[in-house]
Amino acid sequence: MFDDPFVxxxxxxxxxxxxxxxxxxxxxxxxxxxxxxIQAAPATAAAPVPPPLTPFExxxxxxxxxxxxxxxxxxxxxPDVESTAPVAPSETPEQAAGGxxxxxxxxxxxxxxxxxGTRWVVWVGGLTLALGGFFMVRYSIEAGLLGPGVRTMLGxxxxxxxxxxxEWTRRKESVSSIAxxxxxxxPAILTAAGTAxxxxxxxxxxxLYGFLVPATAFILLGxxxxxxxxxxxxxxxxxxxxxxxxxxVTPILVSSDKPDxxxxxxxxxxxxxxxxxxxxxxxxxxxxxTTIAFAxxxxxxxxxxxxxxxxxxxxxxxxxxxxxxxxxxxGFMFGPPADEGQVEPISSxxxxxxxxxxxxxxxNSFHADAAMIVFGLLVAGSLVVAWRSDAAAGAVGAAAALxxxxxxxxxxxxxxxxxxxxxxxxxxxxxxxxxxSVSLHLISAAIFAVGFGVAxxxxxxxFIGPIIPVIWSAAAVFTPLALLVALYARIAHLDRSIPxxxxxxxxxxxxxAATEILSKRDDRPGLQASIAxxxxxTLAALALALTxxxxxxxxxIALALMSAGTAWISTQRPIPFLRALAAVLAGIVVLxxxxxPRIVGQAVGTTPIFNWLLWGYGxxxxxxxxxxxFLRRGGDDAPLRTVEAAAILFTVLLAFMEIRHxxxxxxVYRQSAGLTEVALQVCVTLAMAIGLxxxxxxxxxxxxxxxxxxxxxxxxLAALFGLLLLENPILWHIDVGGIVINLLLLGYALPAVxxxxxxxxxxxxxxxxxxxxxxxxxxxLALAYVTFEIRRIYHGPAISVGPTTGAEQYTYSIAYLxxxxxLLGVGILFNSQRARLASAIVIGLTILKxxxxxxxxxxxxxxxxxxxCLGLVLVxxxxxxxxxxxxxxxxxxxxxxxx
Numbered sequence: 001m002f003d004d005p006f007v008x009x010x011x012x013x014x015x016x017x018x019x020x021x022x023x024x025x026x027x028x029x030x031x032x033x034x035x036x037x038i039q040a041a042p043a044t045a046a047a048p049v050p051p052p053l054t055p056f057e058x059x060x061x062x063x064x065x066x067x068x069x070x071x072x073x074x075x076x077x078x079p080d081v082e083s084t085a086p087v088a089p090s091e092t093p094e095q096a097a098g099g100x101x102x103x104x105x106x107x108x109x110x111x112x113x114x115x116x117g118t119r120w121v122v123w124v125g126g127l128t129l130a131l132g133g134f135f136m137v138r139y140s141i142e143a144g145l146l147g148p149g150v151r152t153m154l155g156x157x158x159x160x161x162x163x164x165x166x167e168w169t170r171r172k173e174s175v176s177s178i179a180x181x182x183x184x185x186x187p188a189i190l191t192a193a194g195t196a197x198x199x200x201x202x203x204x205x206x207x208l209y210g211f212l213v214p215a216t217a218f219i220l221l222g223x224x225x226x227x228x229x230x231x232x233x234x235x236x237x238x239x240x241x242x243x244x245x246x247x248x249v250t251p252i253l254v255s256s257d258k259p260d261x262x263x264x265x266x267x268x269x270x271x272x273x274x275x276x277x278x279x280x281x282x283x284x285x286x287x288x289x290t291t292i293a294f295a296x297x298x299x300x301x302x303x304x305x306x307x308x309x310x311x312x313x314x315x316x317x318x319x320x321x322x323x324x325x326x327x328x329x330x331g332f333m334f335g336p337p338a339d340e341g342q343v344e345p346i347s348s349x350x351x352x353x354x355x356x357x358x359x360x361x362x363x364n365s366f367h368a369d370a371a372m373i374v375f376g377l378l379v380a381g382s383l384v385v386a387w388r389s390d391a392a393a394g395a396v397g398a399a400a401a402l403x404x405x406x407x408x409x410x411x412x413x414x415x416x417x418x419x420x421x422x423x424x425x426x427x428x429x430x431x432x433x434x435x436x437s438v439s440l441h442l443i444s445a446a447i448f449a450v451g452f453g454v455a456x457x458x459x460x461x462x463f464i465g466p467i468i469p470v471i472w473s474a475a476a477v478f479t480p481l482a483l484l485v486a487l488y489a490r491i492a493h494l495d496r497s498i499p500x501x502x503x504x505x506x507x508x509x510x511x512x513a514a515t516e517i518l519s520k521r522d523d524r525p526g527l528q529a530s531i532a533x534x535x536x537x538t539l540a541a542l543a544l545a546l547t548x549x550x551x552x553x554x555x556x557i558a559l560a561l562m563s564a565g566t567a568w569i570s571t572q573r574p575i576p577f578l579r580a581l582a583a584v585l586a587g588i589v590v591l592x593x594x595x596x597p598r599i600v601g602q603a604v605g606t607t608p609i610f611n612w613l614l615w616g617y618g619x620x621x622x623x624x625x626x627x628x629x630f631l632r633r634g635g636d637d638a639p640l641r642t643v644e645a646a647a648i649l650f651t652v653l654l655a656f657m658e659i660r661h662x663x664x665x666x667x668v669y670r671q672s673a674g675l676t677e678v679a680l681q682v683c684v685t686l687a688m689a690i691g692l693x694x695x696x697x698x699x700x701x702x703x704x705x706x707x708x709x710x711x712x713x714x715x716x717l718a719a720l721f722g723l724l725l726l727e728n729p730i731l732w733h734i735d736v737g738g739i740v741i742n743l744l745l746l747g748y749a750l751p752a753v754x755x756x757x758x759x760x761x762x763x764x765x766x767x768x769x770x771x772x773x774x775x776x777x778x779x780x781l782a783l784a785y786v787t788f789e790i791r792r793i794y795h796g797p798a799i800s801v802g803p804t805t806g807a808e809q810y811t812y813s814i815a816y817l818x819x820x821x822x823l824l825g826v827g828i829l830f831n832s833q834r835a836r837l838a839s840a841i842v843i844g845l846t847i848l849k850x851x852x853x854x855x856x857x858x859x860x861x862x863x864x865x866x867x868x869c870l871g872l873v874l875v876x877x878x879x880x881x882x883x884x885x886x887x888x889x890x891x892x893x894x895x896x897x898x899x
Contacts, residue, residue, distance in 0.1 A: 248294040261301075261312035268298055269319040276327040283336060288328050288346060292353050295320050299357035310365050314374040317361065321354040321378050325385050325392075332389035341390055341465030348394025351382050355395070359402045367410055369440055376444055379403060383455055393468045400475040400482075403448050407486035410441060414490050438491070445483045452479035457514050457534075466525035473530035476514075477537035480507055481544065488548060501549035508541035532575045539565040553600035553616050559589045560620030567627035567643065574634060582627055583642035589620055590646055597657065598668060606666035613661055613668075617654035624650060632699070644703040648692070652711070655684045675734055678722035679747035685715040686754035693761045712758065715751075716777060723747055723781070729788060735797045736788070744792060748785035752778045759834075772834070779838050783845075786815050809853065814869060816846040 248271065275291040278284070299317060329347040331338025338344060358378045362371040382399040386392040456476020463469050484507065488500045515534040521527065543558030563585035570578035598604045599616030624647035631640040657668055663677040664670040692708035695701075729736050729744070736743045755778035763771045791799040794808045820842035827835030 245294075248298070261309060262315075265298075265312050265316040265319070268295065268316060269323070272320055273323050273327075276323050280327045280334065280336065285346060288350065292320075292324065292328075292350050296353050296357055299360060310361060310368050310370045310374075313361050314358070314371060317354045317357040318374055318377065320357075321351065321381060324350040324354060325381065329385055329389050330391040332385055332392065335389070335391075338389060338391045341463070341468065343394045343467060343471075344391035345394070347389065347391035348386075348398070351385060351392055351395035352398035354378060355382060355399055355402050359406055362406050363409055366413075367406070367441070369437065372406075372440055372444060375406065376447065379448065380451065383451060387455065387459070387462075390463065390465060390468055393463075393471050396475050397471050400452060400479045403452075403479055404482040404486065407441070407445060407483055407490075411486045411490035441490075442487070445487055449480035449483050452476050453510065460518060460521075460527065460530055463526075464524065469526040470529045470533070473533045477511065477533050477540075481537065481540055484544060488544075492548070496550065497548050501545045504541050504545035504548055508538050508545065511535070511537040511541055528573060528575050529577055532569065532573055532578050535569050535573070536562075536566055536578065536581060539569070553603075553612055556589055556592050556599055556616055557619045557623075559585055559592070560623040563589070563643065563646075564623040564627040564630070567630035571630050571633050579631055579634060579637065579639035582631065583639035586624060586627070586643050586646040590649065593617075593653070597653075604661070604666065604668070608662040609658060611661060611666075613654065613657045617650050617657060621647060621650035621654055636701070641701075641703045644701060645707075648703065648707040652685075652688065655688070656681060659684065673722075673727075675723075675727040675729065675736075675743050675747055678718060678727050679743065679751070682715050682718045682723065682751045683746070683754060685711050685718065686751060686758055689715060690754070690758050690761050693758070693765075697765065712774065715755075716774075719751060719755075719777065719781065723751070724784065729799050730791065731800065733798055733800055736792055736799060737797060739792060742792065742797075744785055744788045748781050748788060752781035752785060755781060775834055775838070779841065782819070783816075783842070786819055787812065790815055813846060813849060816842055816849065817869060820846060 248268070272291055272295055275287060279288040279291065295316075299313065301313075325335075326333045327335060328350045329335045330344045332347075335347070338347075355375075355378050358371075358375045362368075362375050365371045379399045379402075382392070382395040386396045453476045456472040456474075459472035459476075460469050463472070484500065484503060488494070488497060491497075492500055511534050515531055515538060518527065518531045518534065539562045543562040546561075547555040547558045563582045566578055566582040566585060570582065593599065593616075598613070600612045604613060605611035624643050628640060628644045628647050631643055634640075659677055659680045660668045660670070660673075663674065663680070689708050689711040692704050692711065696704035696708060725731070727734070727747075734743075755774055759771045759775040759778060762774065788799060790808065790811050794805065794811075795802045820839045823835050823839035823842060826832065827837075827839060
């Protein structure tokens, strides 16, 4: 439809203007209705306290409507078409006597006819005016009536006419100040249409007809945008939205083969100043946020320009930061008023946005000196502004985080091995020839560390809010520690460094002194959290000192010790944050071992047990157990459960990793596992499950309970699939060793004993089926051991080779009978029904074997002896049940009556 770019562009501008006008004028109407309600309420009326307003909203209510002229006396309250409730009358006698005013009448809904007739026709009329001018120009082009020059001139005349009409209607009280039409503001609509036509006219003169050179078009479009912003002072937010969009889009519309970034950013600085000034005067929050967003977007072109263009890009973020500090930050210089002790999001976010832009420039310029200097100035400016204004305290946290980002990227770029992933090292990572000087980074890091640390400590005596001192103390603790780690990674390459260890000790002493000083002050909101942060910083600095002075693997140990220390501090100062911090540190250690399970890589050593795995897993395990004890004093919660889970995990991993290391001659990454390894893992798992079953009785911990169940399940699966299937010496060729002291004793006899002990540990405390299942597993393992041991006697170390003789079959029967008799004796001696049932199962299996196997496989004397022995044993068992077991059971109830 619109094949002419001139018409299409103008239509888009007009639609954008109307969208901004509708949203902004709705806000103005809502604020005006609230102001009228406040003015109409009697001074003595008892009314509920309204909710607190933001500084922007509180100040905006004191301003006259955008289209009203200044007058020495306030205008009379006129009923609004959107609120048909009558104007409050003069004070009644009841109100004068102190009575409450009657409740306001409910506002009737606006009808369809009223909405169409009073609002939509005005908006559609403004759009129609703009489109009428565009279509007239299009007609003249299609009919060949007017040349390009005349078209452009007529477009300018039409734009000027609309602007004059808007100003005329604004000055005419009878047309523009109709109180019943506050949202459908006719002067604003006309002026918006005029500025849209003016934008389109200038752009058409430049892009379509070539009447204007880029510099002239740029200046004219900028003047139109600035003029639109200026007109917004009189006509309201509709023009403000149109002006700020047009001003920031103008550089895109006007292109040049040789862009001048200095001219661009000086122009953007002027636009930003005008927009911030308008937002400050009218207190339009949305305009300030929109301006900051567009300004931040204009930082991204610097990512394509390289280190040679740092100057103009740095000027852009520096100018924007200064303007935001002067005009946007509440309570600072010329900014709106602020609420004491409250962090205001726009005030903090505006500074953080320009800090982010400065960070992008530093990273893209490979830490050029000029970029680093500007970044340092913005960080220092953030601290200064936040020191003077509570509203900007959030920028302190943003500055601390971005300082770490800058130095961490600088460290990683020089040590790409730190980012080696399973798929190999990351590409395009490495030091650049244009990297900033090390000396400048050292000086900057020292200034940042001292600045954040000292300011964060002194802020505890300056700010009284509950959150602001905590923000300052968190930045004071985090920033020096983060910078120390980054510098250590860049300069010492993660190797031992006594100088860095000394610096960490000095930092720990400073944090400890701060903790002691703050502990002696009178309690106030946020003080306890700040003390906890400085105390945590002391532990962190000591952990880093240990890391720097020792080998790489000590970082894992240091973090684990720090978790235990934080848990202990939480017992001295019961602050919930400390409990959460202990859990977070435990999580970091878990992630650390997930990245490299060997802790120190190939330097783990080959000595069984006494190698780096013992320290890398053992000390963290002890630390987490100690931390869980400390945290349990404060109750059962998520941090406690996290640390308890970490303690169990590291204990299990210590055992498993040491087993793999010992069995595989130091190669913990070996793909296959043998009978020895599986047997040791099953035994250790069952032993730990017994320990957790005992521990959970004392603690009642959900984690200990779940850990015991999981370990039992793992032991059962490992025994079933590992010992009885995948590593079964009868199924596979496996050398089991000597006659008595062999792998069979380790793989089947010892697990059977441990499973039996576990079944008694859970008896009476878990469901009967759970304990009986474990006991059944113990019986299976015991029978497997008896069977495999007999086969070892007849076949040698490789029990899977060779035929089964008659003597071997007879030995099986005798051994099963003996095993069953032993179980029966144990059951009678200890009055254990479970042992007697196990005996019955074994005897039953022996009977089945006799009739199904021995009868056909055995011949001669072995067959006769098998059945004779079986018969004698069965008779003996019957006699035992009749003469001993049942007699004892019958005598037991009679004992009390006779006593």
